[in-house]
Amino acid sequence: MIEFLDVSKTYRLKGVRKNILNGLTTRFPKGKNIGILGHNGAGKSTLMRLIAGAELPDSGRIKRNVKVSWPLGFGGGFAGKMTGIENVRFVARMYGEDTERMVEFVEDFSELGPSMTLPIQTYSSGMKARLAFGVSMAINFNCYLIDEITAVGDARFKRKCDKVFETKLKHANIIMISHSEATIKKLCDSACLLHDGELTMYDSVDEALAQHRKNQLK
Amino acid sequence: MENVITTQTRVIGALVLRETRTAFGDTQLGYLWAIVNPALSTLVLVLIFSSIGRSPAFGTSFALFFASGILPFQTYSKLSSSLMTAVSSSKGLLSYPLVKETDILVSKYILITLTYLMIIIVFFTMIIWGDGSPLPVRPEQCAAAFIFLTLLGFGAGTTNAVLFRLWPTWKQLESIISRPLFFLSGIFYVPSDFPTQIVRLLAWNPVLHGIEWFREGYYGNYDSIVLDKSYLLTCIVILLLVGLFGERLYRKKSI
Numbered sequence: 001m002i003e004f005l006d007v008s009k010t011y012r013l014k015g016v017r018k019n020i021l022n023g024l025t026t027r028f029p030k031g032k033n034i035g036i037l038g039h040n041g042a043g044k045s046t047l048m049r050l051i052a053g054a055e056l057p058d059s060g061r062i063k064r065n066v067k068v069s070w071p072l073g074f075g076g077g078f079a080g081k082m083t084g085i086e087n088v089r090f091v092a093r094m095y096g097e098d099t100e101r102m103v104e105f106v107e108d109f110s111e112l113g114p115s116m117t118l119p120i121q122t123y124s125s126g127m128k129a130r131l132a133f134g135v136s137m138a139i140n141f142n143c144y145l146i147d148e149i150t151a152v153g154d155a156r157f158k159r160k161c162d163k164v165f166e167t168k169l170k171h172a173n174i175i176m177i178s179h180s181e182a183t184i185k186k187l188c189d190s191a192c193l194l195h196d197g198e199l200t201m202y203d204s205v206d207e208a209l210a211q212h213r214k215n216q217l218k
Numbered sequence: 219m220e221n222v223i224t225t226q227t228r229v230i231g232a233l234v235l236r237e238t239r240t241a242f243g244d245t246q247l248g249y250l251w252a253i254v255n256p257a258l259s260t261l262v263l264v265l266i267f268s269s270i271g272r273s274p275a276f277g278t279s280f281a282l283f284f285a286s287g288i289l290p291f292q293t294y295s296k297l298s299s300s301l302m303t304a305v306s307s308s309k310g311l312l313s314y315p316l317v318k319e320t321d322i323l324v325s326k327y328i329l330i331t332l333t334y335l336m337i338i339i340v341f342f343t344m345i346i347w348g349d350g351s352p353l354p355v356r357p358e359q360c361a362a363a364f365i366f367l368t369l370l371g372f373g374a375g376t377t378n379a380v381l382f383r384l385w386p387t388w389k390q391l392e393s394i395i396s397r398p399l400f401f402l403s404g405i406f407y408v409p410s411d412f413p414t415q416i417v418r419l420l421a422w423n424p425v426l427h428g429i430e431w432f433r434e435g436y437y438g439n440y441d442s443i444v445l446d447k448s449y450l451l452t453c454i455v456i457l458l459l460v461g462l463f464g465e466r467l468y469r470k471k472s473i
Contacts, residue, residue, distance in 0.1 A: 053315035056469065070314050077310045079240045086239055093232035094316055096225075 002028040002051055002068065002143070002175075007060035009046060019197040020046045023060065026192075026199060030066065030142075034175045035184035035205060037212040038194035044177045045071070047194060048145050051175060066142035072132065080121035084112055084131055087120060091135050102138045109164070110134035111157070130157065137164050144168065146176040181209055229316050233325035252333050256296075257341055260288055267406070275408045277437060282351040285341055287405035290364060290432045293334040294371040294425050295396065301326055301375025302382050302389065319469045320462075323376060331368045338364070359435025366447075367428035369454045376461025383468055404429050410443045417444055424453035 004027070009020040020043035028034055028051070038044045048071045049055040050062060070077070078087045085103055092102040107116055110130040120128065136144065165187075178184050184191060184205060191208035192201045195215055202208035238249040247254065264281045274283035304326045311317045345351050354360050381388040403425045409417055420426055427450040430442040 049313070052313075054313050068315070077313050079236065082236070082239050086236075090232055090236045091314075093235065094229050094314065096228055 001030040001065060003063040004050075005061045005063070007050065007057045007062060009043075009050060009055075009057050011046075018043075021050075021057070021199065022197040024199050026201060028175060031173060032190050033169070033173050033188045035188035035191040035208070036175065036177045036194060037184070037191055037208055039216060042194045043197075044194055045147055047199070048147055048175070048177060052145050067140075068143045069136055069139070069141040069145050071145045071147045072136045078120050078128065078132070081119055083119055084116040084123075087131070088135055088138075091139075095139055097139060102135075105138040106131065106134040109137060109160070133161060137168065140172070142172050144172060144174045146174055146178075148177055148179070184209070225316065226318070226321060229318075229321050230325045230328070233311075233317070233321055234329050237325060237329050253336050253340065256292055256334075257337050260285065260292075260341065263288070275406065275411065276433070276440065277351075279345065279349050279351045281345050281349060282342075282436075284406060285345060286433050286436050287403070287429050289334070289338050289341060290367050290429050291400070291403050291405055291425060293331070293338075293364065294367045294374075294428065295399065296334065297327065297330050297368060297371025298374040298378060298396065299393070300330060301372065302378035302392065304375075305379060306382065319465055323372075323379070323465070327368070327372050327375075330371075334368075335364070354436045355438030356435045360432050361435075363428055363431035363435055366431070366450055366454065367425070370424055370428060370450065370457065373454050373457025373461055376465060377457050378461075380461060380464030380468065383464075399423065399425055402426065410441070420444065421446065421449070424450050 004024050007021055007024045011018040011020065036044050036047060046055065050057055051064075052068055052071050053062070053064070054070060077091075079090075082090070084106075088103050088106045089099045091097075092099040110127075110133070112127060112130060115123065115127060120131070123131070169187075174187060176184070176187065188205055190201070190203050191205045192199055193208050193212055193215070200208075200211075202211070238252075241249065241252060264284050267284060268280045274280040277283050301323055305312075305319050305322050308322055311322060312319070342354075346353060378388065378392055381392075402420060402423050404420070409420050409426060409430065412420070421444050427445055427447070430440075430445040431447065431450070434440045434442055434445060
């Protein structure tokens, strides 16, 4: 379970202030798959980084008592000069996983073949996403944070992702950001809406989606 | 939940290994370049100076005198400048919740310190073997001086990182400000030979104290009149406090 206690976060960049959260107190319950909705720039990705612990709040506390992944869907932590395999090994070492088992899993999952031995800077964005997805699926987290990653690769790879996901979701939960209503409906059983610095929890996904649509019409 | 120290040790270990690949990963010799490059450029300087017939300011071997100044100096300056941009140049890493800013700084510190330790060992072995120079008289003093210089570099580097974060222009200014240090640190002269007034000015430079300490340890009869270990230690403590406190204030606040 992840708990927010009076969490505030504001960005100040070149004189522009942007409120992401104003004293949010809430809990993301264990055993639920939660979708995060909000318009572009509302701060969904920041919220996700706060959940992950990749970023610190200005004030307040965030408690987690489950093993939370990093926000999936970026290749930002990969080093361009290192090969695919070296990047996998780095993450494995960091998380204390068996490096060779993890390399094997990722090689098999992401189907990058000989490209695994090439530096990442030669990869296309699709290839990077496959690698990133493979790496995160190789580690067993209690909670996977997914930031718009479901649109990776071709139809066949998507089916493969869905399948791994299904197995993972038997033992783990997700918190995800997606602009696709279909994806949210398919994977999540509750949702929250980030709007003007306030986060509202909804038990029903449909209700949240309806409010989200209404907000966007304003 | 796992023990915090175990986790951070593992993360730092992973970062050190990663750094050896990212710095020189695309060249054939890989990380060896990190050792070969400074060692060769120092060798070139030694050859140039000794070929124009400069006699050493102390001792009988110019190579030994020069190396005992420039290698500790380079250790300091490499740390000071690399740590300044270490975090900002690997921001992507911070997306992994396990990685803290201090881990990046510490891993870089470990790697640079070990690299320069290797360079120093290789270089001095070459000199002792090549021109029959003596072994260090008090190696433990050399080691202590080296460690203190790395800590000074760590303090300066983390302080630089804070200043750079608040004010990106600092990177340019720092390189201008620190350039004279090469001439002010007693690398190719003996500070004790200078008039008192000049010595008093030079004594403000903490790096000079580190180098004097190293030479005292190496030569045994060097007898520096400037060396003040407590001054060096004070500078280290102040820089570390500023650097680490600043890091604490600004960590992971904005990516």
